[in-house]
Amino acid sequence: xxxxxxxxIVQRSAELFRRQGFAGTGVKQIVAEAxxxxxxxxxxxxxxKEQLGEEVIRTSGALYGxxxxxxxxxxxxPVAATRSFFAAAAVSVRESGYADACPIATVALEVSSTxxxxxQACADxxxxxxxxxxxxxxxCGLPRKRSRALAFELIxxxxxAFVLARALRSTEPIEVAGAAVTGxxxxxxxxxxxRRAA
Amino acid sequence: xxxxxxxxIVQRSAELFRRQGFAGTGVKQIVAEAxxxxxxxxxxxxxxKEQLGEEVIRTSGALYGxxxxxxxxxxxxPVAATRSFFAAAAVSVRESGYADACPIATVALEVSSTxxxxxQACADxxxxxxxxxxxxxxxCGLPRKRSRALAFELIxxxxxAFVLARALRSTEPIEVAGAAVTGxxxxxxxxxxxRRAA
DNA sequence: TCAAAAATAGATAGATCGCTCTAGTGGACG
DNA sequence: CGTCCACTAGAGCGATCTATCTATTTTTGA
Numbered sequence: 001x002x003x004x005x006x007x008x009i010v011q012r013s014a015e016l017f018r019r020q021g022f023a024g025t026g027v028k029q030i031v032a033e034a035x036x037x038x039x040x041x042x043x044x045x046x047x048x049k050e051q052l053g054e055e056v057i058r059t060s061g062a063l064y065g066x067x068x069x070x071x072x073x074x075x076x077x078p079v080a081a082t083r084s085f086f087a088a089a090a091v092s093v094r095e096s097g098y099a100d101a102c103p104i105a106t107v108a109l110e111v112s113s114t115x116x117x118x119x120q121a122c123a124d125x126x127x128x129x130x131x132x133x134x135x136x137x138x139x140c141g142l143p144r145k146r147s148r149a150l151a152f153e154l155i156x157x158x159x160x161a162f163v164l165a166r167a168l169r170s171t172e173p174i175e176v177a178g179a180a181v182t183g184x185x186x187x188x189x190x191x192x193x194x195r196r197a198a
Numbered sequence: 199x200x201x202x203x204x205x206x207i208v209q210r211s212a213e214l215f216r217r218q219g220f221a222g223t224g225v226k227q228i229v230a231e232a233x234x235x236x237x238x239x240x241x242x243x244x245x246x247k248e249q250l251g252e253e254v255i256r257t258s259g260a261l262y263g264x265x266x267x268x269x270x271x272x273x274x275x276p277v278a279a280t281r282s283f284f285a286a287a288a289v290s291v292r293e294s295g296y297a298d299a300c301p302i303a304t305v306a307l308e309v310s311s312t313x314x315x316x317x318q319a320c321a322d323x324x325x326x327x328x329x330x331x332x333x334x335x336x337x338c339g340l341p342r343k344r345s346r347a348l349a350f351e352l353i354x355x356x357x358x359a360f361v362l363a364r365a366l367r368s369t370e371p372i373e374v375a376g377a378a379v380t381g382x383x384x385x386x387x388x389x390x391x392x393r394r395a396a
Numbered sequence: 397t398c399a400a401a402a403a404t405a406g407a408t409a410g411a412t413c414g415c416t417c418t419a420g421t422g423g424a425c426g
Numbered sequence: 427c428g429t430c431c432a433c434t435a436g437a438g439c440g441a442t443c444t445a446t447c448t449a450t451t452t453t454t455g456a
Contacts, residue, residue: 005433021308024221027414037434042415044433049414099311105361109304110219112364113297122365152362152374157351160358163303164350166310167320176350180382203403225444235404237447242403246445397456404451413442421434426427 006044008034013052014060019099022053022107022118053107054121060103061125065132072136079186082154086178089158090171098169101162129155137185141196146188150181157181204242206232211250212258217297220251220305220316251305252319258301259323263330270334277384280352284376287356288369296367299360327353335383339394344386348379355379 012034016025027049031038045052071085072078093101108122133151138144157177164173210232214223225247229236243250269283270276291299306320331349336342355375362371 019311021219021221023219024308024312026412028412037436039417039435040433106307108361108365109307110222113217114222119365123367126362126365149374149377152359152371153355153378156358156362156371156375157355158358159361160354160356161350163306163357163361164324164354167306167317167324169321173350173354176347177354179347180351180378183382184378201403224442226442235406237405238403240445399456400454402451402453405449407447407449409444409446411443411445414440416439417437419435419437422432424429424431426429 005034005036005040009036009041009044009052010056010059014056014103015100017053017056017107018060018101018103019106022049022110050115050118053111053115053118057104057107057118057121057125061122062128064103065125065129068129068132068136072133072140074136074139078137078140078142079182079189082182082185083178085154086158086161086174086181089162090165090174090178093162093165093174094171098166101166102159105159105162126155140189142188142192146192150185150188153184154181203232203234203238207234207239207242207250208254208257212254212301213298215251215254215305216258216299216301217304220247220308248313248316251309251313251316255302255305255316255319255323259320260326262301263323263327266327266330266334270331270338272334272337276335276338276340277380277387280380280383281376283352284356284359284372284379287360288363288372288376291360291363291372292369296364299364300357303357303360324353338387340386340390344390348383348386351382352379 009030013025013030016030016033027041028038030036030052031041041052042048045055047054067085067088071088072081089101104122104125107118108126111118112122113119130148130151133154134144134148137147137150142150157180158174161173161177165171207228211223211228214228214231225239226236228234228250229239239250240246243253245252265283265286269286270279287299302320302323305316306324309316310320311317328346328349331352332342332346335345335348340348355378356372359371359375363369
């Protein structure tokens, strides 16, 4: 089945978009690096580059979102999970030579004011991440409202740390931000335990 | 003095870059919207678009950095300053229709893997912000090490909240992130006072 | 006042952009 | 065996990209 060509296009696009941005990546470069025929791109994506962009955002966003569930497994310690999550992010960013951080942030900032379908795709991805993180924290016994605030704090700190890490070529922002979020989670858990004991 | 043309080019570029990114903005569009002669762009910036980009990053980055000093004035309450800082950011983002958030984040993510001089400019700007915030917190009586960690937390949370706010078209990320950072500052101040009392 | 320098003005080069088009290939199925 | 259809393949279109070029106008300073 030749639909592997389609997958190669999406995967290569995902890598190029997150590194050079959407506007900074040409369709010729995509098909060349994906070893795909040029005609196939418009065969699989009749909506052109924008349709490809939207799909790349949704698929790579969903893939990355699975990491949240992978770290915050039910029954595990959410404090340790938070620490591990940021530590893993730092390793991943460093190992890619500070090239690959968030799969959609670069595109998100680029298209939020220029392409409504792509902006919506980014919003859906972020909403999905926030919902995932919120649910995992609720399962840890935290109140829903507090969980949602922590989810925002977690995603925002991670995204911001990624921006700094890529520009500064350092994992320090990720480590420091991770420590801060870990502290917030620890405090929330402690407060919740105290309330239950009373 | 005709150097106002040069300033118009820089200012207009700054606005366009932060909204559509560096690669997504053409030099023709810049001179058109800046009401500047096309030849003037290459007269003032013989290094072309990249030189313009670097200068835009440095100038608009320095301008934004002054906000840090404006909010964390010596003698003022750092907790209230943090709250005000994020509140002002939220208002600013909303009033621009979620178009203008961080002046350099969009470009930073775009060029960190494609243009070393522009990446370095972004790194210098971020370093400047971190140094400013660190100094202001040190002046508030916090230990230098703790101040620097809080500075990272502050900038990272703000940057990440900006990414989310623009895509979600909501100020909630900025408000929630602001509350988290404000809490961290409050806690650091309280801990420092307790240490001094002992 | 006049020459030199600075800035304006825009035509245009050469490359690349996203995209369309037609032709051809290979395999599945009647 | 022949037909259909998904996919491959790439030439090429018009538009746009960055940048250079020459010519002209404006400003500056001796």
